[in-house]
Amino acid sequence: MKATIERATLLKGLSHVQSVVERRNTIPILSNVLIDATADGQLKLMATDLDLQINESVAAAVDTPGATTVSAHTLFDIARKLPEGSQVSLAAAEGKMTIMAGRARFQLGTLPRDDFPVIAEGELPVSFELPAETLKQIIDKTRFAISTEETRYYLNGIFWHVADDGAQPVLKAAATDGHRLARVTLPRPDGAEGMPDIIIPRKCVAELRKLLDEIDGSVGVSLSSSKIRFDLGQALLTSKLIDGTFPDYSRVIPTGNDKILKIDPRSFEEGVDRVSTIATEKTRAVKMALDRDKITLSVTSPENGTAAEEVPGDYAASGFEIGFNSRYLLDILGQMEGDTIEVHLADASAPTLIRENDKSPALYVLMPMRV
Structure with missing residues (x-):
């Protein structure tokens, strides 16, 4: 593969995907970002920790389509330190990736793209849209109450469920650590009827919140009882859900x-x-x-x-x-x-x-x- 991309565009895309990558990995390829240069002038970036996956597309001039994987944190650090406004050339062949910008030249080891794991989404039968502002409000007003105690893993996220509150159907988001409880109630979005009760993990919430700062419009939400996907335009965030039962918190209100x-x-x-x-x-x-x-x-x-x-x-x-x-x-x-x-x-x-x-x-x- 061979492609040229503006440093700022590359940096922004990498900043989104590299934060999903864990610093310490027993599986080497999980430290990498998958870079796929497509014939239609897109550089598709993807990273995963096997529970959370982020896909991002950025515009690039693609000379030779192709795909490879390279260390996410190293590539991000290189992009950060390259001169502002520079054009970055990425070329991969024979297990190496060459990165050039201005007078700087780097060569990194790569791993084959076929070994890169992808979270199989399966069917996501429930889908609806939420304004980015509403999603921010849900997260900001509940996230601080998420439990960090690993033994009660079912409290390590935000619980979403739909209910009929009086006349109006609602979507409720709640988090608790046993000492405090935070709950937000909003009108149920169209398409959320019949939604299963879900618990969105803390790491997914943190990554989503970072991405929401750059979004003005609406975010597409698709989910099943085991996975959730947020469509943020250029970025797609997919996460496994916490497999557990959230306690009946209404009893403590x-x-x-x-x-x-x-x-x-x-x-x-x-x-x-x-x-x-x-x-x-x-x-x-x-x-x-x-x-x-x-x-x-x-x-x-x-x-x-x-x-x-x-x-x-x-x-x-x-x-x-x-x-x-x-x-x-x-x-x-x-x-x-x-x-x-x-x-x-x-x-x-x-x-x-x-x-x-x-x-x-x-x-x-x-x-x-x-x-």
């Missing part, structure tokens, strides 16, 4: 929390952030003392001392104290928009519900800590 605090999320967030400056790994707890229209945030650390701050809020129920993990609370507050949020409390040991209002698509549940 409190419905009878009658003590309601209305508060400005920014001043609340800044107050929690300030007092938790002295918190340590062991004592992440921030204590909230609720009185009529006055909330006192405090942290006590045996090593560092104490911190307290009063934050104004609208609260009319009986006063009490409750503790939260400050980092978890900040993660939730960081996703809040608007001037006021509602914090629905019951007592010091019951789950707390946090949302902007009863119309907002996102809802959060946080388990308290003993303080």
Whole structure:
């Protein structure tokens, strides 16, 4: 194969595919990117870790069509360091790839394209479209609650399912690590009816989120009970789904929390952030003392001392104290928009519900800590 491509175009394409490639691989070819130069002036790039696969097409001047595989990270590092605006020539023959740009010349070892594994997609019977902005919102408002505990592997992703909420069918996305829960509800997209319950793995979510920053329109979503594919125009992301059953999270969403605090999320967030400056790994707890229209945030650390701050809020129920993990609370507050949020409390040991209002698509549940 022989092709010439602009450095910026090559770099952008490689930046998308190389991040899927694991740094350490027991199977050498998984460290490689498959480069396929086609007669219609496309350079097709593909990388996989056997669970996640990304395909990207970029425009190139193809002299000789052909395909080979070469180290993804090495090629990406070379492209990054080549002079801006340069034309890059790629030529592969007899187990070697020659890369030339300006006065620079590199030669890398290749592995045959026939050995390169491809995720067989099979039938993806459910397909629908989601605006890129909506997908970003789903990811940003839930991703922080994904569990990193490998033993409960079924929590290592975002759970998507469709439901009939009252009159309107909806698509719900939820993530939890057992300490907090994040859920986003949106109208069910056309074509998503009959969709199986799926859990999208954390790595797929991270790669998808990176790609979404460059997309304006809609993203095509196709899925079966075991795989999902996102069509982002030039890029195609295919992932296996987590094979497990997500717990019935609706049971932990409190419905009878009658003590309601209305508060400005920014001043609340800044107050929690300030007092938790002295918190340590062991004592992440921030204590909230609720009185009529006055909330006192405090942290006590045996090593560092104490911190307290009063934050104004609208609260009319009986006063009490409750503790939260400050980092978890900040993660939730960081996703809040608007001037006021509602914090629905019951007592010091019951789950707390946090949302902007009863119309907002996102809802959060946080388990308290003993303080």
